[in-house]
Amino acid sequence: MRSIALGSVLLAALLSWWVLRADVGPATGTGYTLTVHCAAGIKGPVTRAAKEYEQQFGNRVELTFGGSGALLSALTVRNHGDIYIAGDDSYVSDAKQRGLVAEILALASMRPVIAVRSGNPKNITSYRDLLRLDVRTGLGNPEAAAVGKIAKRVATDLGFWDQLRDKVTVMKPTVNDLGNDLQIGTIDAAVIWDATVRQYENLEIIEDPQLSRQARNVTLGVLRCTTQPRPALHFARYLAAHDRGLLVFSAEGFTPIDGDEWADVPQLELMSGAMLRPAIDSTVTAFEQREGVRVNRVYNGCGILVSQMKTGSIPDAYFSCDQTFLDQVQDRFQDGVTVTANDVVMLLRKGNPKNIAKLRDLLRPGVRVGLGHPEKSALGALTTGLLSRTGHLDNLKASGNVVVESATGDLLVNQITAGSLDVVLVYRSNTAHVGERCEVAPIQEATSQARQPFAIAKDSAHPHLMRRLLDTLRGADSRRRFEELGFHWRDGERPK
Amino acid sequence: MTTAPHRARADTAFLAALFVFLGLYVALIVAMLVADASFTSPADLWEAIRSDEIQSAAVLSLVTATLSAILSVWFAVPIGYVMTRFSFRGRALLDAVLDIPIVLPPMVIGLSLLILFSTPIGRAIESVVPITYQKPSIVLAQFAVACAFAVRTMIVTFQQIDVRHEHVALTVGCSRGQAFRHVVLPQVRRGMLSAFLLAWARALGEFGPILVFSGAMRMRTEVLPTTVFLELSVGRIDAAVAVSLLMVAAALIVLWIGRSFGLGRIGQ
Numbered sequence: 001m002r003s004i005a006l007g008s009v010l011l012a013a014l015l016s017w018w019v020l021r022a023d024v025g026p027a028t029g030t031g032y033t034l035t036v037h038c039a040a041g042i043k044g045p046v047t048r049a050a051k052e053y054e055q056q057f058g059n060r061v062e063l064t065f066g067g068s069g070a071l072l073s074a075l076t077v078r079n080h081g082d083i084y085i086a087g088d089d090s091y092v093s094d095a096k097q098r099g100l101v102a103e104i105l106a107l108a109s110m111r112p113v114i115a116v117r118s119g120n121p122k123n124i125t126s127y128r129d130l131l132r133l134d135v136r137t138g139l140g141n142p143e144a145a146a147v148g149k150i151a152k153r154v155a156t157d158l159g160f161w162d163q164l165r166d167k168v169t170v171m172k173p174t175v176n177d178l179g180n181d182l183q184i185g186t187i188d189a190a191v192i193w194d195a196t197v198r199q200y201e202n203l204e205i206i207e208d209p210q211l212s213r214q215a216r217n218v219t220l221g222v223l224r225c226t227t228q229p230r231p232a233l234h235f236a237r238y239l240a241a242h243d244r245g246l247l248v249f250s251a252e253g254f255t256p257i258d259g260d261e262w263a264d265v266p267q268l269e270l271m272s273g274a275m276l277r278p279a280i281d282s283t284v285t286a287f288e289q290r291e292g293v294r295v296n297r298v299y300n301g302c303g304i305l306v307s308q309m310k311t312g313s314i315p316d317a318y319f320s321c322d323q324t325f326l327d328q329v330q331d332r333f334q335d336g337v338t339v340t341a342n343d344v345v346m347l348l349r350k351g352n353p354k355n356i357a358k359l360r361d362l363l364r365p366g367v368r369v370g371l372g373h374p375e376k377s378a379l380g381a382l383t384t385g386l387l388s389r390t391g392h393l394d395n396l397k398a399s400g401n402v403v404v405e406s407a408t409g410d411l412l413v414n415q416i417t418a419g420s421l422d423v424v425l426v427y428r429s430n431t432a433h434v435g436e437r438c439e440v441a442p443i444q445e446a447t448s449q450a451r452q453p454f455a456i457a458k459d460s461a462h463p464h465l466m467r468r469l470l471d472t473l474r475g476a477d478s479r480r481r482f483e484e485l486g487f488h489w490r491d492g493e494r495p496k
Numbered sequence: 497m498t499t500a501p502h503r504a505r506a507d508t509a510f511l512a513a514l515f516v517f518l519g520l521y522v523a524l525i526v527a528m529l530v531a532d533a534s535f536t537s538p539a540d541l542w543e544a545i546r547s548d549e550i551q552s553a554a555v556l557s558l559v560t561a562t563l564s565a566i567l568s569v570w571f572a573v574p575i576g577y578v579m580t581r582f583s584f585r586g587r588a589l590l591d592a593v594l595d596i597p598i599v600l601p602p603m604v605i606g607l608s609l610l611i612l613f614s615t616p617i618g619r620a621i622e623s624v625v626p627i628t629y630q631k632p633s634i635v636l637a638q639f640a641v642a643c644a645f646a647v648r649t650m651i652v653t654f655q656q657i658d659v660r661h662e663h664v665a666l667t668v669g670c671s672r673g674q675a676f677r678h679v680v681l682p683q684v685r686r687g688m689l690s691a692f693l694l695a696w697a698r699a700l701g702e703f704g705p706i707l708v709f710s711g712a713m714r715m716r717t718e719v720l721p722t723t724v725f726l727e728l729s730v731g732r733i734d735a736a737v738a739v740s741l742l743m744v745a746a747a748l749i750v751l752w753i754g755r756s757f758g759l760g761r762i763g764q
Binding site for chain 1: 535559560562563566567569570607610611613614625628629631632634635677681682685707708711712713714716717725726728729730731732733
């Protein structure tokens with residue numbers, strides 16, 4: 001008996017040593033080790049792409065698999081790791097709402113289709129055929145599987161859900177359960193993803209337009225809890241690149257999205273109205289550091305920027321001072337997204353020695369006025385419109401009081417601060433740092449507000465990356481910076 | 497009373513009925529294995545055996561199941577002894593509590609462990625020994641379930657041995673500990689081996705709690721049942737079946753050797 005007890009202690013000690021020792025894992029060299037929680041249904045392409053990535057960059061990718069929902073539940077209880085990849089976008093959206101995910105990248109799209117055995121022995125041609133008595137039908141559980149939810153919604157819209165629910169042979173929680181049942185032969189047809197069908201050699205796809213319209217994306221989320229966002233996003237960009245990871249998805253039967261071009265450190269160009277510089281510069285720098293990319297910023301008056309773009313210098317994105325300037329080059333950009341608005345105000349010398357209160361006071365003899373250049377800047381165009389609407393434009397020009405027309409509001413602020421002007425019409429955000437050297441007076445006769453849209457170039461090689469930059473600029477930290485400078489938050493408003 | 501020929505016929509019919517049940521159940525098991533085999537090929541099996549991932553999962557499965565089974569027996573022997581030899585208030589309730597891991601769905605065990613190790617106490621433990629999503633979590637998840645089966649086996653074993661031997665030992669001057677060591681333990685060796693093998697088999701097949709508590713990380717926390725799940729998840733039934741058959745073979749060999757040699761020797 002003593003020898004058994006002793007033997008069990010020694011064996012347990014040896015096995016415990018092995019279990020604890022082995023957890024140190026293989027050496028990772030100089031590279032990073034990433035933990036990726038991946039939906040089991042997309043194990044094939046993600047495993048292959050990860051292996052290629054490891055070989056190319058020397059980083060390690062540790063993949064852990066499970067159902068999309070089960071992984072999300074586990075992450076909710078214990079948030080750890082770097083990346084979460086779900087079988088369809090609803091899970092990643094859910095994770096985003098729960099505050100688990102920061103960036104989201106789409107990888108491939110999947111359409112719901114009817115899967116049957118090769119040769120279509122039951123001659124199924126439409127979704128409605130699944131109601132036939134001679135067809136053993138399988139569906140995903142509407143509560144557990146996204147494809148089951150879609151199958152239910154489409155059948156409800158077509159008016160036969162109750163019949164189908166009563167007639168269905170089996171409901172299963174995952175699409176692969178149904179694929180396996182089809183392959184084994186216990187059912188004749190099932191509604192599953194097209195990409196799932198392509199994983200099986202002896203199954204084929206029957207398209208039904210009502211189902212096909214309900215496509216979903218395989219989606220990746222970078223976890224908020226990651227302590228290494230730059231390597232995590234490096235791998236995420238690799239997976240989502242049309243000439244890298246998405247090639248693998250395509251080879252494995254998925255329909256990849258139109259992803260960005262791969263670059264180890266992407267070089268991007270952002271053209272932005274000069275007035276936006278203090279609001280966005282630090283946000284863009286933080287974005288560069290998190291993503292591991294370079295964003296070359298070109299700040300200038302929007303008229304000058306638009307001229308440059310018209311001569312062929314198209315950036316990856318344009319953050320315009322006003323929608324009117326984006327309109328001039330709209331054919332080269334996707335639709336803009338309005339982020340902020342900015343008032344035009346009067347900035348006066350300290351103590352307002354010329355006693356200026358209204359626009360008509362600018363006409364008084366001896367008042368030195370500075371305006372934005374009407375062609376080189378959005379500020380100038382807006383100011384000209386404002387003066388025209390209030391009937392002062394021609395008189396002001398005739399008065400000879402306009403001493404200077406500058407390409408940017410900041411130049412005007414510099415000049416009034418130096419004492420060479422009595423009043424300038426600038427954006428409220430231009431006045432944020434003048435302190436007590438000048439006074440700000442709102443324009444009482446009319447309001448004039450510029451709206452700042454962000455637009456991504458149609459020809460950009462990195463539209464998704466630029467979309468993430470836009471998302472960052474629309475984030476809470478960025479909003480605070482904008483509002484501190486006097487911008488109004490207009491995120492998501494339709495351009496006027 | 498029946499005559500001798502009558503009795504012989506009745507016995508034959510009785511024995512035949514017994515063997516029909518045995519035969520039917522064994523036939524069901526064998527039929528399942530044959531059906532499995534029809535869904536794979538020697539090439540699939542060979543590919544499975546050669547795969548680094550599957551070799552790693554196999555070693556991890558065998559090591560963790562063995563460790564879990566040893567730990568289960570260490571706990572099951574004292575627990576079984578206490579539950580059969582002592583009367584105390586709440587014993588019936590405690591008896592029911594010991595069955596909870598058997599009754600609970602396996603996923604719930606995994607989720608409960610995951611939540612437990614997310615509490616301040618769990619995190620304090622993990623600051624010393626990382627457990628969640630690491631190899632020790634596999635042992636803990638297997639142990640949580642397998643130990644309940646070992647405990648049940650040991651309770652039945654202790655119930656079956658005669659208490660009088662112990663009493664005799666106590667009356668000739670043995671302490672309780674000495675009586676337990678020299679009189680009780682030698683009598684429950686067969687039960688301990690049964691508990692070990694049952695716990696081992698249970699731990700080897702454990703899947704639900706491991707998936708939740710340990711994840712399914714290739715070459716790290718992937719055990720053979722996880723491999724089967726992963727292969728099924730991507731529609732590779734042939735590979736899933738190949739791994740399943742490997743598990744059957746491994747389990748069969750260990751249980752067969754354990755029962756025929758271990759029980760035979762210990763029983764003598």
